[in-house]
Amino acid sequence: MDRWLSSFLIGALLSLFLPIVPSLFYVLLFTLLSLIVGIFLTNKSLACFCLGIAWLLYHGAQYEDIWQNNNISTELLHKASYTVIGEVLSIPQIKKKTQRFNFSITQFSGQVLNQPINVRLSWKSHKNGLKQGQKWRLKIKIKPAHGFANEGGFHYQTWLRQHNIHATGYVIKGVESSTSKVSVRQRLYEHYQSLLPTHQNNALLLALTFGLKHQISEAQWQVLNATAAQHLIAISGLHLGVVAMLSYGFSKLILRLLSLIVLSSSRISKTLTVSSQVLFITLLTLIFVTSYAYIAGFSQPTIRAAIMLIILWCAKLLATKFTATRLILLTMFMVVLFSPFSLLSASFWLSISAVSTILLFIWRYKKHVKSDHNSIFTRYFHVVLYALSFQGFLIFTLLPLTSSMQYQVSLVAIFANIIAVPWVSLVCVPLTLFSVIASVINETSATVLISLAQLSLTVLWQWLDGVAKLSWASVSIDHTTWLTLSVLVVVSVILLLVTFQKRIFIYSVCGVSLMLTGFAYVNNKPSRNSVWLVDILDVGQGLSVVIRTNEQTIVYDTGATYPSGFSMAKSVIKPYLNYEGISIIDLLIISHDDNDHASGQAFLETHLQVNELMFNHKKQYTSCLIGEIKKIGRLTFEVLHPTERQADHNDDSCVVRISDDKFSVLLTGDISKKVEQALVDNYREKLNSDVLVAPHHGSKTSSSQSFIQAVSPKQVVFSAGFLNRWNMPHQDVVRRYHQFNIKTYTTATHGRVRVIVSPEDYQMQTYREAHWPFWFAN
Numbered sequence: 001m002d003r004w005l006s007s008f009l010i011g012a013l014l015s016l017f018l019p020i021v022p023s024l025f026y027v028l029l030f031t032l033l034s035l036i037v038g039i040f041l042t043n044k045s046l047a048c049f050c051l052g053i054a055w056l057l058y059h060g061a062q063y064e065d066i067w068q069n070n071n072i073s074t075e076l077l078h079k080a081s082y083t084v085i086g087e088v089l090s091i092p093q094i095k096k097k098t099q100r101f102n103f104s105i106t107q108f109s110g111q112v113l114n115q116p117i118n119v120r121l122s123w124k125s126h127k128n129g130l131k132q133g134q135k136w137r138l139k140i141k142i143k144p145a146h147g148f149a150n151e152g153g154f155h156y157q158t159w160l161r162q163h164n165i166h167a168t169g170y171v172i173k174g175v176e177s178s179t180s181k182v183s184v185r186q187r188l189y190e191h192y193q194s195l196l197p198t199h200q201n202n203a204l205l206l207a208l209t210f211g212l213k214h215q216i217s218e219a220q221w222q223v224l225n226a227t228a229a230q231h232l233i234a235i236s237g238l239h240l241g242v243v244a245m246l247s248y249g250f251s252k253l254i255l256r257l258l259s260l261i262v263l264s265s266s267r268i269s270k271t272l273t274v275s276s277q278v279l280f281i282t283l284l285t286l287i288f289v290t291s292y293a294y295i296a297g298f299s300q301p302t303i304r305a306a307i308m309l310i311i312l313w314c315a316k317l318l319a320t321k322f323t324a325t326r327l328i329l330l331t332m333f334m335v336v337l338f339s340p341f342s343l344l345s346a347s348f349w350l351s352i353s354a355v356s357t358i359l360l361f362i363w364r365y366k367k368h369v370k371s372d373h374n375s376i377f378t379r380y381f382h383v384v385l386y387a388l389s390f391q392g393f394l395i396f397t398l399l400p401l402t403s404s405m406q407y408q409v410s411l412v413a414i415f416a417n418i419i420a421v422p423w424v425s426l427v428c429v430p431l432t433l434f435s436v437i438a439s440v441i442n443e444t445s446a447t448v449l450i451s452l453a454q455l456s457l458t459v460l461w462q463w464l465d466g467v468a469k470l471s472w473a474s475v476s477i478d479h480t481t482w483l484t485l486s487v488l489v490v491v492s493v494i495l496l497l498v499t500f501q502k503r504i505f506i507y508s509v510c511g512v513s514l515m516l517t518g519f520a521y522v523n524n525k526p527s528r529n530s531v532w533l534v535d536i537l538d539v540g541q542g543l544s545v546v547i548r549t550n551e552q553t554i555v556y557d558t559g560a561t562y563p564s565g566f567s568m569a570k571s572v573i574k575p576y577l578n579y580e581g582i583s584i585i586d587l588l589i590i591s592h593d594d595n596d597h598a599s600g601q602a603f604l605e606t607h608l609q610v611n612e613l614m615f616n617h618k619k620q621y622t623s624c625l626i627g628e629i630k631k632i633g634r635l636t637f638e639v640l641h642p643t644e645r646q647a648d649h650n651d652d653s654c655v656v657r658i659s660d661d662k663f664s665v666l667l668t669g670d671i672s673k674k675v676e677q678a679l680v681d682n683y684r685e686k687l688n689s690d691v692l693v694a695p696h697h698g699s700k701t702s703s704s705q706s707f708i709q710a711v712s713p714k715q716v717v718f719s720a721g722f723l724n725r726w727n728m729p730h731q732d733v734v735r736r737y738h739q740f741n742i743k744t745y746t747t748a749t750h751g752r753v754r755v756i757v758s759p760e761d762y763q764m765q766t767y768r769e770a771h772w773p774f775w776f777a778n
Helices: 002-015 024-039 045-064 156-162 183-196 202-210 217-224 238-260 266-271 274-295 300-317 324-338 340-344 346-368 376-397 399-406 414-440 442-467 477-495 500-524 568-579 601-607 672-686 703-709 730-741 767-771
Strands: 080-086 093-095 099-107 111-122 133-144 167-176 407-411 474-476 532-535 546-549 552-556 587-589 627-632 635-641 655-659 664-665 690-695 713-720 743-746 753-757 762-766
Touching: 002 045, 002 093, 002 324, 002 762, 045 324, 183 202, 183 274, 202 414, 202 442, 217 407, 217 442, 238 300, 238 346, 238 414, 274 300, 274 324, 300 324, 300 346, 324 340, 324 346, 324 672, 340 346, 346 376, 346 399, 346 477, 376 399, 399 407, 399 477, 407 414, 414 442, 442 477, 532 655, 532 762, 546 568, 568 601, 587 601, 587 730, 655 672, 672 703, 703 730, 703 743, 703 767, 730 743, 743 762, 762 767
Parallel strands: 111 167, 552 587, 664 690, 690 713, 713 743
Antiparallel strands: 080 099, 080 133, 093 099, 099 111, 133 167, 407 474, 532 546, 532 753, 546 552, 627 635, 635 655, 655 664, 753 762
8 A cells, every 4th residue: 555655646746847738638648547557457556656647737737727717818817907706715914004815716707707716816905804704896907826937036836826826916996795704713813813912922823823924024034044943833733733632631531520420320331432432532632623723724734734633543443553654655645635736835845754754763763762770860861862862853854845945054943942842832832722712712811821822932932032143043055055965864864774784885875976966066067267147037027137257246236126025135136146155246236226126225235245336326336337347257347328327217227238258248227219329329339249138128118120230139138027017028029129030038938047158158048948847837
């Protein structure tokens, strides 16, 4: 059975990386292969493997075909507003007078849908307040699910697919349906929130009770990241395990009381058999666990933990013993069966890895738990040492997964979690849960328990905050270091599982593998001494370009910042630089003062070392005026515009030509045809470039024919937002470039666009095609 489950899971996982777009044809193909292999070749493992592929591709096809199945064209979807009817699926997250929520559409422009379409919406300044479970008639504007595509950044498009969300957008106006009903979870949340006194840790309390983390501040996240304690406030197996233990003890208490009550009645006493007691305990525990999972919004971590607990209790009821391997495989199988896209979730792999690590540690070192020492001090010393070893082993084993999210390694994780984990498990979680239960029964008791829960969280936070303030609490790593750490962890875990005689062979194999990996990496990675790179990042409707040569980094523009607080500098540029191991910007050039070009300047200066800022906005900055030339490494940066020190308008954009005397890239900001013509008239001989970053994102007010002819690029890159309201790049402009046989790239379609320049030639590379070309991410 283990082999069949493993084969199914491997097939499901590998299907994510097939170079195809999921469709019904491939689903039928792999299903047919599964039947043929299973019946005629009697190879059940291979049949399960094909079945796993078919299962994931089926759900992939269902997601891809949702618009077609409802007869809705995605090509014109963003160009109009639509009236829809549906249900609010989540408790709305309110931030800066904007509500964000998931909505299930059942009627679209008067048409009853064949399949509901789930969308994620925002609604600004809505006073009445949306509530989970309500039905609404909304007028909305939406786009198909999409996300930015850059190294190191959050894969929003994958996250949307994982949560079965097909589109994103915003609400123009809406009316609540007369048949609307508010969910029990929403009512409980509102009542509980009304009982909360003002406290700095209320956000943590709501995260532990209702699984809502949107109120956690940036400063709190920084502490959690620095101490690797994020898992403590994300309701998962740890929290449901505590609930299961509490409910188990409560069930035993009830049985004890019942046994005392019915002790005098032999007829009733006989009914309390061992099997009936086990059944009672199991059912009550499952009720409590399921209730907590419901309150937490049936998030995927809670569902995974609940499935594992259900499997364990079913095994107990059926008097069946599962090996650790079978328990993990069965849990993974059931999760993939009910939520196939869980395979895309980092939290899924963290949960499975954590459970596997715990079981592995217990199996490998269980003999160290037992101690023959008579001294109480010695016994306690061994218990503490075992606990420290366990925590260290768990953190070390999970390092490849935990460090891949922020490219940050916590050096104080062991010290932080050795105190925090038992404190949260034994104090914080019970108090928060009891406070929620009491809020339904007695408000006075609930207020007391809430105060105790807040006090417990204050103690927790003082510990975590104190540890996080240590100067050596965490270190940032780049992708190469992460790969090295991952190999080290995998090798170390393998060595723990084998005997001493086999280790010499494994050492040899791993050594050779590491050498080959190193050689391959060095050969494939562009040498910094002989290559310079230009990355046009995918920052939506805005611009940010990163140029790297030798050990130096130049950034041209910083993308937009939005009223919600979302910043391209924070969400795209900084993660990209972390991924590449860059902490110093040698030169930051801001073309002009528009939000979509300049608003990330302050963030980058705060969080990175910026050696020089070239910006015409203020006199204390280095000017960016015509004729100025900077030599950085082997590159020459020559400014071709403007003539006056201004930065207020598009035509004030700083136009820079980057050249190594053989190949060149032209950065143009937001200049219009007027400036283009002036450049053509006065500096035609300096405009010629191999790659052009199109003026003003491909607006029809730019990219004149004379300018294109003067630059004569072989490739042009449009930095523009996905299905943006300005329809950039304009189709007339794209056709104009095509008329001159110029290959076009758009960041909205291709993701990050990279120009790799070598002494002999240069090549273009895109993120979606070369780095992350998989169907689930595009």
